[in-house]
Amino acid sequence: MPRMPGPLTLLAALILSGCSPVSALDKPTQAPAVQKPAARVTDGEPNLPALQRKFQAANRAAISIVQLGDSHTAADLFTGELRARFQQDYGNGGIGFIAATPVPGTRYDQLRLSTAKGQWQLVSARNQQSAQFPLGGYLSLPQSANARVHLEPTPPTEQRYRVSALYQASSANRLLVSDGATQTVRALSPSNGNWRFSPTVSNVRLPMDLSLAGKQGLALGGFNLLAQQNTGVVFSTLGINGATFNVVDKWQPGWLDTLKALKPDLLIIAYGTNEAFDDDLDLSLYQSQLTDKLKALRSALPGTALLVVGAPDSYKNRKAATCAARQPRNLRPLIQVQKTVAQQQRTLYWSWQAYMGGDCSIERWQAQDLARPDFVHFNAAGYKQAADGLYEYLSGVIKTGR
Known part of the structure; x- marks a missing residue:
C-alpha cells in the first residue's frame, strides 16, 4: 500500500x-x-x-x-x-500506549515525540528483522547514556498522568521522568529477556522528558500514559x-x-x-x-x-x-x-x-x-x-x- x-x-x-x-x-x-x-x-x-x-x-x-x-x-x-x-x-x-521514540510516517493526535540526533536507533517490524519486537512492532535502542525522549502535548493540557515504560533490560538500569517541576527516578530491574512495564511515575504533567541512565542491554518498546484519575x-x-x-x-x-x-x-x-x-x-x-x-x-x-x-x-x-x-x-x-x-x-x-x-x-x-x-x-x-x-x-x- x-x-x-x-x-x-x-x-x-x-x-x-x-x-x-x-x-x-x-x-x-x-x-x-x-x-x-x-x-x-x-x-x-x-x-x-x-x-x-x-x-x-x-x-x-x-x-x-x-x-x-x-x-x-x-x-x-x-x-x-x-x-x-x-x-x-x-x-x-489518558493518551494510552505509544511508541518510545518518533516513527517516520506515524503520529499521535494528542502528543508529539522528539529526540536528539544520534541518541536512539529505531527498528521497525514493517521492514526490518529482530527477535525483540514488542507489542506494536517498534523497538527503540539507546545509543548513548542518558538518551532522552521529549513528549510535547498537542494542544497544551493541564492533565496529570501516570507514566510507565515498556522495557527489556539485561542488567539494572534507571528511568528518569521530569516535567519541569519534579524529577522522579524508577529502577528498571533485569527482565530476563521479557518485556515488562516499569514501576509507574504518578502525577506528572506534559511536556515531560524521559531518559535512561545507561544504554547497555536496554531496549524500549513504548510508554503508557494514563490520566492520574x-x-x-x-x-x-x-x-x-x-x-x-x-x-x-x-x-x-x-x-x-x-x-x-x-x-x-x-x-x-x-x-x-x-x-x-x-x-x-x-x-x-x-x-x-x-x-x-x-x-x-x-x-x-x-x-x-x-x-x-x-x-x-x-x-x-x-x-x-x-x-x-x-x-x-x-x-x-x-x-x-x-x-x-x-x-x-x-x-x-x-x-x-x-x-x-x-x-x-x-x-x-x-x-x-x-x-x-x-x-x-x-x-x-x-x-x-x-x-x-x-x-x-x-x-x-x-x-x-x-
Missing part, C-alpha cells in the same frame, strides 16, 4: 481503522458525506454486555480501547477522532504503515501478555488494505490465519470485546474501464472473508466499505475531497467522516446493544 509523502499534515492520510458489530452494513448506501447507513447487531459479541456496563460506569473506572492496524491507524486521524468523541462523552482517561476512556493506537495482520507474527512471543497488561475492554482489529493489494493472496489461507488469530486473542483476552473492521474501498488501477477492474483484485472477496470469520468467531464487525457506499465508492469520496489522490488513503476530513459514522454506530451498540 502506498505511503503518503510530504510533511506531517500529509501523514494524516495514513490510517486503517473502524469498528462495529458483526452483521453491520452489507448493502451499499448513498453518497458518503450525505447519508450514513444504519447498522445493527445480530450474532452478539459475548463480551458486549460487560462492555456496556463499563461505559455506564466510566465516571468510576477507566475504559481501555486498543486498536491494531496499518497506515489507516498509524496516522491517528481516524482513531484520533474516535478518541476525541469517546473522551468528550465519557471522560479523558482512573476514569474515562484511554484509546491506544498501534499502527504500522504497510502492515498486514501477519505483522504480529514478527513480535516476540509474549506480546499478548503486554496487551493484557493494557487491560483492553475493547480491541479493534483494523487490517485488510494491504492484504487486498496482494494479487497473490491465498484467500483460503488468509481465512485460516484470521480465524486462528481471533481465536488466540479470544483465549488471551477472555473478557475483552473484539471488533473486526472490514477494509475500506480503494482503487489499484483507477484508469481501468470497469469498477471491478479498478479495485484491487482481492478486495471484494477479502471483505467477505473478514465478515464471515467475524460472524463465525462472534466478534463485532463494521464494514467500512459499506459505510462509504459500496464498491468503487472511493471515487465519490475523492470527488468530494474526502480521499487522497491515491484512491487508497483519506484526508483528515475523510477520516473524520468515517470516524463520526463509526462512533454513532458504537454509541448505539453501547447504549442499546442493537
Whole structure:
C-alpha cells in the first residue's frame, strides 16, 4: 500500500481503522458525506454486555480501547477522532500506549515525540528483522547514556498522568521522568529477556522528558500514559504503515501478555488494505490465519470485546474501464472473508466499505475531497467522516446493544 509523502499534515492520510458489530452494513448506501447507513447487531459479541456496563460506569473506572492496524491507524486521524468523541462523552482517561521514540510516517493526535540526533536507533517490524519486537512492532535502542525522549502535548493540557515504560533490560538500569517541576527516578530491574512495564511515575504533567541512565542491554518498546484519575476512556493506537495482520507474527512471543497488561475492554482489529493489494493472496489461507488469530486473542483476552473492521474501498488501477477492474483484485472477496470469520468467531464487525457506499465508492469520496489522490488513503476530513459514522454506530451498540 502506498505511503503518503510530504510533511506531517500529509501523514494524516495514513490510517486503517473502524469498528462495529458483526452483521453491520452489507448493502451499499448513498453518497458518503450525505447519508450514513444504519447498522445493527445480530450474532452478539459475548463480551458486549460487560462492555456496556463499563461505559455506564466510566465516571468510576477507566475504559481501555486498543486498536491494531496499518497506515489507516498509524496516522491517528481516524482513531484520533474516535478518541476525541469517546473522551468528550465519557471522560479523558489518558493518551494510552505509544511508541518510545518518533516513527517516520506515524503520529499521535494528542502528543508529539522528539529526540536528539544520534541518541536512539529505531527498528521497525514493517521492514526490518529482530527477535525483540514488542507489542506494536517498534523497538527503540539507546545509543548513548542518558538518551532522552521529549513528549510535547498537542494542544497544551493541564492533565496529570501516570507514566510507565515498556522495557527489556539485561542488567539494572534507571528511568528518569521530569516535567519541569519534579524529577522522579524508577529502577528498571533485569527482565530476563521479557518485556515488562516499569514501576509507574504518578502525577506528572506534559511536556515531560524521559531518559535512561545507561544504554547497555536496554531496549524500549513504548510508554503508557494514563490520566492520574482512573476514569474515562484511554484509546491506544498501534499502527504500522504497510502492515498486514501477519505483522504480529514478527513480535516476540509474549506480546499478548503486554496487551493484557493494557487491560483492553475493547480491541479493534483494523487490517485488510494491504492484504487486498496482494494479487497473490491465498484467500483460503488468509481465512485460516484470521480465524486462528481471533481465536488466540479470544483465549488471551477472555473478557475483552473484539471488533473486526472490514477494509475500506480503494482503487489499484483507477484508469481501468470497469469498477471491478479498478479495485484491487482481492478486495471484494477479502471483505467477505473478514465478515464471515467475524460472524463465525462472534466478534463485532463494521464494514467500512459499506459505510462509504459500496464498491468503487472511493471515487465519490475523492470527488468530494474526502480521499487522497491515491484512491487508497483519506484526508483528515475523510477520516473524520468515517470516524463520526463509526462512533454513532458504537454509541448505539453501547447504549442499546442493537
